[in-house]
Amino acid sequence: MLERNFQRVYNRFKLSLYARIFKEDRDGGKDSLTTQEVISMEIINCMNEPTVNEFAAMATLSAPNAAYRVNQLVKKGYIEKVQSDTDKREFHLRITPKYEEDYGDIFNYMNMVCQRIRKRFPEEDVEKLDEMLGIIVSELMKETDVLRLVAGRGSGRGSE
Structure with missing residues (x-):
């Protein structure tokens, strides 16, 4: 039963x-994203401001291919390159507000479901669900630690 319901969610x-x-x-439209670009954006979002090389490693792309994809996303205004505070030779990929404006339904749906959960269930149950999800991510999904290993800077906004 758990497996079936988890799969359904x-x-x-x-x-x-x-x-x-x-x-x-x-x-x-001219600035709309292709399917591959949305997937690239989602990877970048999950990694929380990776470098181009970190993105390339995570997406298993060659460095030139990743750089090309990143430059396309920069041209369309969905990401920006931000110089690292610690290493001025390094740039991190930051998602712009345009992505959330144009593709925000992805995030809004999750927020809407969470609001419904809060309305439907007692606060103790919501807190328990939150605790369980935290444990699932931090302890039971070790395979996805690759996000942290590749990024090398801890987990990002989208990964937890």
């Missing part, structure tokens, strides 16, 4: 993302 979130991607793909 996961599938609903994926369907929300995929529907948004395909809707944007059909709309096709």
Whole structure:
């Protein structure tokens, strides 16, 4: 039962993302993102301001291919390169507000579901669910620690 319900929740979130991607793909404005670009943006978002090389490693892309993709996203205004405070030769990829404005439905749906959970269940249950999800991410999904290993700077906003 747990597996089936967990899969159903996961599938609903994926369907929300995929529907948004395909809707944007059909709309096709000059600044709209391709499916691969949305996936790249999601990787960058999960990694919380990676460098181009960290993004390349995570996405298993060559450095030149990753640099090309990043430059396309910069041209479209969805990410910016921000110089590192510690190493001036290094630049981090920061998502701009334009991404959340244009593709924010992805995040808004999750927030809407969380608001519904808070309304539907007692506060103790919501706190327990929150605690359980934290444990799932930090202890039971060790395979996804690759996000931390590749980024080398701890977990990001999107990864936890």
